[in-house]
Amino acid sequence: MSSSQALVRVGEPLDMYYTDHENAKKQAIPVEYDTRYSQDFNNKTAGVSVFTLPPNQGVRHVLIVLGYSAAAITAATAGGVGALERGWGYKALAQVSFRIGGSSQYFLTGAQLLARNLRLCRTKEQRNSILSLGGSQVGGIPGSPTTATTTVQYAYIPVSIWAAPGEDELGVPLPTDLLSQQVQITAQLNTPSSFWLVNTTGTAPTLPTAFDTAYFQVEQLQMKDRGMALANRINMNDHMYSMPLPTFDQQEVVFSAQSPGAGVQVPYTLTGFRAGEVKKIQVWLAPSGAVTSASSPPNSLAWVLPSAVEILYAGLKYGTYLNGSSAMWNLLDGTSPAAVDQSLLSISETGWASTSALSQWVEMPFAQPTGSDYEADLLVHGKEITNGIVNMNITFPDAGTYDVHIVYVYNCTLGFSKGSAELIF
Numbered sequence: 001m002s003s004s005q006a007l008v009r010v011g012e013p014l015d016m017y018y019t020d021h022e023n024a025k026k027q028a029i030p031v032e033y034d035t036r037y038s039q040d041f042n043n044k045t046a047g048v049s050v051f052t053l054p055p056n057q058g059v060r061h062v063l064i065v066l067g068y069s070a071a072a073i074t075a076a077t078a079g080g081v082g083a084l085e086r087g088w089g090y091k092a093l094a095q096v097s098f099r100i101g102g103s104s105q106y107f108l109t110g111a112q113l114l115a116r117n118l119r120l121c122r123t124k125e126q127r128n129s130i131l132s133l134g135g136s137q138v139g140g141i142p143g144s145p146t147t148a149t150t151t152v153q154y155a156y157i158p159v160s161i162w163a164a165p166g167e168d169e170l171g172v173p174l175p176t177d178l179l180s181q182q183v184q185i186t187a188q189l190n191t192p193s194s195f196w197l198v199n200t201t202g203t204a205p206t207l208p209t210a211f212d213t214a215y216f217q218v219e220q221l222q223m224k225d226r227g228m229a230l231a232n233r234i235n236m237n238d239h240m241y242s243m244p245l246p247t248f249d250q251q252e253v254v255f256s257a258q259s260p261g262a263g264v265q266v267p268y269t270l271t272g273f274r275a276g277e278v279k280k281i282q283v284w285l286a287p288s289g290a291v292t293s294a295s296s297p298p299n300s301l302a303w304v305l306p307s308a309v310e311i312l313y314a315g316l317k318y319g320t321y322l323n324g325s326s327a328m329w330n331l332l333d334g335t336s337p338a339a340v341d342q343s344l345l346s347i348s349e350t351g352w353a354s355t356s357a358l359s360q361w362v363e364m365p366f367a368q369p370t371g372s373d374y375e376a377d378l379l380v381h382g383k384e385i386t387n388g389i390v391n392m393n394i395t396f397p398d399a400g401t402y403d404v405h406i407v408y409v410y411n412c413t414l415g416f417s418k419g420s421a422e423l424i425f
Contacts, residue, residue, distance in 0.1 A: 029228050031058060031221040041214035046191045051216035053183040055101075057229075058173030058221035060163045064187055066092055066135075067154040067213030073138060080146035080351025081202035083139030084195070086343050087131045087301045089155025090114040091195035092211075094188040098161050101179040102420035110190075112252045112407055114301065115282060115361060117158060118340055120246055121166035127340040130158075130165055131301075131359075139197075140345050140354030146202075147351070154213065159185060162414065164246045170377075173221045177229050178241055180419030185216065198295035202350030240417040244379065247279060248412035248423060252405050257288055259401040263307065270390040270406060276425025277367070277382035277411040283309060283394070284361035289401030293347045297401075302342045304402065305360040308395035313388060319364040324397075326362040333369030338362065364392075367411075382411050 015023055041049035053059055066089050068076075076082040085091070093110030108116065114134065121127045135155035141147050158165045162174045176183055189211075196207050223229065230241060253270065260266050270281075284303040291298060309326055311319045321329055330338035342359035345352045366383035394404065413424045 030224045032224060033221060035217060035219050037220060038215050038217040044214040045210040046189045048186050048188045051185045053176060053218060055176045055179040055182060057177050057223055059176055059183065059218055060171060060173045060221060061219040062159040062185055063217045064157040064159060065154060065213060065215055065217060066211050068208055069212040070150055070152045072208045072212060073153050074148055074150045075206040076196065076208060077139050077148040078205050079202050080139055080148060081199050082205040082207060083197040083345055083352045084135060084137065085299060085301055085345055086137040087114060088135035088195055089157045090134050092190055094190045096159055097186045099184040100414065100421045101181040103422045107251050108249060109252055111405060112249060115284060115407060116249050117160050117165045119282060120160060120164040122335045124336045126166045131340050137343055137354060140352040142354065145348035145351035145353050162245055178231060178236060178416040179421060197298050197345060199293055199347055199350055199352060200295055201293045237418050240415050243414040245412040245414055248410045250274060250408040252407045255404040257401055258404050260396055262398045263395060265393050265395045268392045268394065270392055273385040273388060273408060274425060275386045278385050278408055279367045279382040279411050280363050280365040280409045281311065282361060282363050282407040282409060284405050285402040286405060287400060288403045291347065298345045301359065302344055302357050303359045303361055304397055306362060306394050307397045309362050309364065310393040311364045312391040313385065318366060321362065327360065330363050333365060379411065
């Protein structure tokens with residue numbers, strides 16, 4: 001330890017040769033893992049289904065599984081007329097909500113849940129997998145636009161509230177043993193005609209009216225010794241257990257059908273901020289322009305990068321990303337590009353063709369960027385915008401028509417006490 005670097009650098013010595021209590025950790029509360037608990041949707045056509053988790057022990061990931069049988073897919077894609085874009089499971093969800101014990105109920109749209117899942121991944125490969133597993137593209141077979149798809153199709157959608165989909169941490173579960181009330185998750189389905197694409201020049205296909213498979217499933221961690229539960233050691237009527245969340249996403253703001261033209265800057269006034277620390281704002285442009293012979297606008301999950309984005313609070317500029325530079329700034333401030341591989345569907349004969357594309361979004365930080373590795377373990381203070389107004393200027397990349405999606409991302413901690421829980425902002 002005689003070098004000048006060892007003398008001037010701040011830090012504690014760490015043994016990197018022998019294992020000791022500083023460089024090794026061990027589990028204090030042994031648990032058993034299971035995914036045995038699942039529950040079918042109440043309604044597989046449209047409407048709301050409710051999933052309840054009784055107060056028991058640790059809950060980590062919650063998964064929604066949606067699926068069509070081979071027969072349903074074959075009928076819907078006869079002649080290549082019907083199609084589903086990559087990530088269609090998120091389009092099938094109108095919204096999801098969650099309530100933890102006696103907490104308030106919070107909502108996210110399907111597109112917003114996809115944006116959150118992608119943002120919380122650590123690598124682009126994880127993002128590609130999250131999107132693909134959210135529903136593989138159906139139709140648009142390369143070189144065969146009128147060929148039907150004949151295989152069973154599933155979409156797997158993680159409801160990432162307290163557990164991130166790209167987790168690289170200790171994976172602390174939601175301790176429902178501290179609750180006296182159940183955890184509730186709801187999922188509302190869209191009608192099939194709202195997310196299936198049909199080439200109207202072909203013979204009308206038989207679209208499914210309901211999912212053949214639709215259920216919730218949960219990953220649980222059961223203590224081997226229930227006597228180690230926190231409530232057996234501490235009076236939870238007098239104390240509070242706090243659990244940091246990866247972030248909290250307020251329900252999105254959407255400005256529909258925006259088509260100002262290529263290179264045109266449009267100002268937006270953002271309001272409705274809750275009291276708390278805003279860590280960042282996430283923005284994406286979803287194509288929404290009508291396409292001739294398409295039953296509805298295709299490629300709404302193939303997000304387009306704005307040419308420029310500026311964000312101001314109280315007249316002071318914070319983030320300024322010009323000339324498409326947000327892609328580089330977000331890469332420098334994170335662990336992977338703010339992008340995922342997507343495919344574009346287009347009309348071809350009486351069916352669909354597909355081409356590779358990149359779906360991108362913008363993250364505008366107010367807090368010091370840390371990357372996804374530390375979002376749940378390290379509190380980095382954001383901007384308090386209580387009753388404030390944020391102005392955002394977005395320059396559009398082309399003459400297309402887009403829905404502008406904006407999500408406020410907050411620091412958040414889940415507090416448990418007296419058999420209930422609440423989100424603390």
